Amino acid sequence: MKKVATRFAPSPTGPLHIGGVRTALFNWLYSKNKSGNFYLRIEDTDKERSKQEHKIQIINSLKWMGIEHNGEEYIQSEMIGEHITIAERLLENGNAYKCYCSAEEIEEQKKRAKQKKIPYVYNRKWRDISENQAPRDIKPVIRFKSKIEGTSLLKDLVQGNVEIENNTIEDFVILRNDKTPTYNLSATVDDHNMEVTHIIRGDDHKINTFKQIQIYEALGWDIPQFAHIPLIHTIDGKKLSKRDNASTLEDFSKIGILPEALRNYLLRLGWSYKDKEIFNLEESIKLFNLEGIGKSPSKLDMSRILSINEYYIKDSDEKVLFKKLKEYCKIYKEKIKEEKENTIKSSLTFLKNKAKTLEDIFNNSKYILNDKVVFNENDKVLINDEAKKIIYLFKDKTSKLEVFNRENLEQILNELIKSNNTNFKGVGQPLRIMLTGSKFGPGIYDIILSLGKKEVIKRLENIG
């Protein structure tokens, strides 16, 4: 048995979106599960559209998700020479031929097919014409001599047996008239050279597989296993596209989604293991298999992502969570001041219970982060004369407090409730507004204790 090798082969013609990330994840997980290798191949043979920035974005995305590839990135454009050699070999062996049709000629055929509403398949014009009839002024393309008779069977690890009539596969171009190889040739040659054993990729490549298998056969190469996973659809049921709304990882990271949460979500999108919902990394690797992949496309569900993220935030160790929050604030919000770090760190125990995202934690931390209270105008009006009286009394009693702890604070609050003939809300709400600027937020004792005596008194003195 050969060692399992999988690969992820994106083209840097656009930013990597969440669907691509899932494909990468499945490949990576599968290789890990089988103690094999996982490679990254950048398919940058489309010179016009390939962009360095996209390549960087792809690599960073995978890094953010913790998906690491073995060895260096494999750059497809560096292997073009190899692809051309193979195309020539195919030509010599009679598995391919030169086609002298002009671009206009092909265009015309397609147009006619469309008018007649019949499917366009290249008419194999040059398949059997001898080359000495070739027009001088046209540079030929090389086409693969596809099977015409019979059927082909793909034993797909996800889709099951898929059978297709050979004559629906046209004689596809493998080398353009500028001598550059096309996708099906390049991908096949690279997969063979990289000794890829399992090709796990999107459903949209299924038809290509029949072309690629014929190339493997013509060359006498081992054919890898294929697993075509269903695509992720947008909420209105269409394929995720690089062009329109497709979400990139940045879209998620900037609202404070944790990579492990997204990994868990993506794992469960189209794959399942019994009723299990939460998979840590170790379990993901141990339990992942191809059998658990469903055959129908699935839709992205933001509320589920948020919910899983909430789970991971609550489940996080506070030290680790703080590091992530710090990094997050630095990149997307504002850097946490050094003197605030300890306060934030110790407040995470209660802050994280109110948050679905890192952004939520940031928002709920603003009363600590900002030196000056920023008041919500709608809430500020709740500070009426009655409230001011209570705030004054609380401030007075608190300032005399020798031991600033929850027990003593509770005592003060309880006394105030009694003596002012009010309830907890009557005391708690004005205090919260004065201390944080808003009537929403963490528990009042958490707020008071996290700010500390000095700061609490300072903020209460701020009373208009």
Add this chain to the structure above:
RNA sequence: GGUCCCUUCGUCUAUCGGUUAGGACACAUGGUUUUCAUCCAUGAAAGAGGGGUUCGAUUCCCCUAGGGACCGCCA
């Protein structure tokens, strides 16, 4: 239009011929809570339709409908 694929609660899914069709998210209601949340409890919610096969079909087969992917000298 051709080829191929898919179809269980709104969403992600479990079930591998016999279940009151299960779970999770979302939703609704109630409880805990000074607030917003959390948390807990409860509830509503599904086998596209029609034929077979079978003692019995969500499960196997066929047809219909709906949805999707592909049909490039893009990858």
